[in-house]
Amino acid sequence: xxxxxxxxxxxxxxxxxxxxxxxxxxxxxxxxxxxxxxxxxxxxxxxxxxxxxxxxxxxxxxxxxxxxxxxxxxxxxxxxxxxxxxxxxxxxxxxxxxxxxxxxxxxxxxxxxxxxxxxxxxxxxxxxxxxxxxxxxxxxxxxxxxxxxxxxxxxxxxxxxxxxxxxxxxxxxxxxxxxxxxxxxxxxxxxxxxxxxxxxxxxxxxxxxxxxxxxxxxxxxxxxxxxxxxxxxxxxxxxxxx
Numbered sequence: 001x002x003x004x005x006x007x008x009x010x011x012x013x014x015x016x017x018x019x020x021x022x023x024x025x026x027x028x029x030x031x032x033x034x035x036x037x038x039x040x041x042x043x044x045x046x047x048x049x050x051x052x053x054x055x056x057x058x059x060x061x062x063x064x065x066x067x068x069x070x071x072x073x074x075x076x077x078x079x080x081x082x083x084x085x086x087x088x089x090x091x092x093x094x095x096x097x098x099x100x101x102x103x104x105x106x107x108x109x110x111x112x113x114x115x116x117x118x119x120x121x122x123x124x125x126x127x128x129x130x131x132x133x134x135x136x137x138x139x140x141x142x143x144x145x146x147x148x149x150x151x152x153x154x155x156x157x158x159x160x161x162x163x164x165x166x167x168x169x170x171x172x173x174x175x176x177x178x179x180x181x182x183x184x185x186x187x188x189x190x191x192x193x194x195x196x197x198x199x200x201x202x203x204x205x206x207x208x209x210x211x212x213x214x215x216x217x218x219x220x221x222x223x224x225x226x227x228x229x230x231x232x233x234x235x236x237x238x239x240x241x242x
Contacts, residue, residue, distance in 0.1 A: 105218030139192025
């Protein structure tokens, strides 16, 4: 079953590397045998699975090999292909492709990071987090083991938003020693009631792997944070917000 999911995911990867499109209409005798109510669901199943293997960065020329593997596994047709990929082979392929892609993304991100570092008011931490205060807080400052509540917007270097607590309609809660260095170092420079912008390289956020289909490995990211509250630890009263 796992090999079926892997092959299905890799086959649909080409669709995930482009903007999402509606499921194609059935146009062959074979596809017409699939109930219409199932066609879009099956298409989106492929898209969803492919997102898990986006770091393979498949090309159109490689899809026939994936299709052959799928046919052999799903239809039990040994004539379909003599090429077999085990788990180790798939892992090595993904790691090699991810590292190569991330190296290119890091080069592309460098001018953006250098420009962001020159922005008025930006402070660069020892690890490389670029911190810009947008509003000074008047409440208490968190410590490295505190749990906090924030509102945030997460963006790519070109301004594309890939996550937002505002859009979800609820603040995000986390413990500072359990998140990326970008967020932990940034929030530690804030006080409750404050807001800040963080610009970070991939080494401080999602690394060479990236974030599923949302952020490419090696890409720089931008975060706008509002520190709303310090949350109580188990058995402790709520910290003061003044």
